[in-house]
Amino acid sequence: MNRKRATGILTLQIAILILFLGGWELGARYGLINTFLFSSPSNIVTILIAQFHRGTLMLNVQVTAYETLVGYLVGAIGGSALGLLLWFSRFVADLTKPFIAALGSIPVLAVAPMLIIWFGTGFRSKVVVAAFSCIVVALINAYQGTEKVDKDQLELFRSFRATKFQTFRKLIIPASTPWLMVSLKLNVGFALVGAIVGEFISANAGVGHMIVVAGASFEIGEVLAGIVLVMLMVLVFNMVIALIDRILKHRHFT
């Protein structure tokens, strides 16, 4: 029954997508939709193919993907590690709580221009912006994960006279994994937004750069092509994270 329902929903989703793209394409062809403002699906595909042949598509995707990946590793992985490590000292956790919250309340768009000044206009500044956009979420999620560990399991480890480090490695980290995975999934999008925001402000390559240049010359088709690329990149990143999640769920990691 559930499977039937899921298939039904998927069919409907595909139908809605076809209807949306089809309606857009037909509207553009028959003059119902202004192509200067909204372009058309076929035009976007043509642009993407042309960019691919020119080599700019792969270059832009590579630049943004690399910035996102390194920013993600520094921000999401580093933030998660810091959040986990806070478990060792409740004092430090309580002490730093308001500062972490304050840091988390700063929109990446507001801080990005300053980060570009500090770290230059190249690759490094985009990585810093991408890392900044996910570090706080990762840190808070990881720390919350450590706080949600079953108190009785902690007592069990105490009863076996486990050291604090043993408890951390054999209980806290694996028990916090579901929380870490939620934040790792969430942060893929945040890291990509960070990298693109960085490219918006100052860059000479990347999908964000492509969008901002196209937008400045009213090339809506190219702007939309950039958006499609961003969506595809998030999709691929999420698939990789889902794969890692599945591997971890096999529970052979401790």
Added chain:
Amino acid sequence: MPANTLDAVDSSPEMSSNSDERNKVLEVFSVSMSYGDDGPEVLHDVSFHAYEQEFITFVGPSGCGKSTLFNIVAGLLQPTAGSVVVDYKETTGEPSKNIGYVLQKDLLLPWRTIRKNVMLGPELSHSTKTYENKVEALFDTYHLHGYEQSYPDQLSGGMRQRAALMRAMLMEPEILLMDEAYKALDYPLKIELESELLEHVKTAKQTVIFVTHDIEEAVTLSDRVYILKSHPGEIVDELKINLSCDSNNINERRLSPEFNTYYERIWKTVERGTK
């Protein structure tokens, strides 16, 4: 059977203990416990002891501080006053290697196989090699052979509770602490596991401190029962159980002629303690 035929002991544990020459593996002296500076007293002046190979049960109404007492004996909680002595060494507020620990929740780690869960104790004390062979035999004894590589969510409630007991038993603790360990199980399974428990602890010559609110469980399992009252938790009676049945089978023990009298005596004392 009239109540005076029962082997009731004096309610002062110190007095009753003088007559026995067995080793006292656990002694608790005047333990009191309050949470917070002005918090109400949860336990008041609790003293008791357990001899080697003795099965002691604490029974009492909710709010009598059974679980607090359990945590104090386990060394997981520092009492406001009093001390805990395990094997003639004070262990107040610190877990002792001579104490094993089983709760109502099996506390199996879902990301570990059953074998790795059972081996948690040796792993944490860096003595895995010493217990490698023993653990194999234990899986046979506890009817879990073939489930070594399974994960906890692949096992039934009873099997999980058996695994939890194995985890505690593997390190051969002198004293086994059990807090409402079989509360969540259905009746036939509870009976089955309790019979197994009696068999195991007698074979391993262990002392058991069992905490329960279930009087039937207290009578069928124990050599001695302490009855607690609530608000604050205090020992109000101590009763030696002497069923005329040598079997470790709980159903057979339940049918002993003395069962009802013990049951009634405990029930009345518990009832008085709640008023």
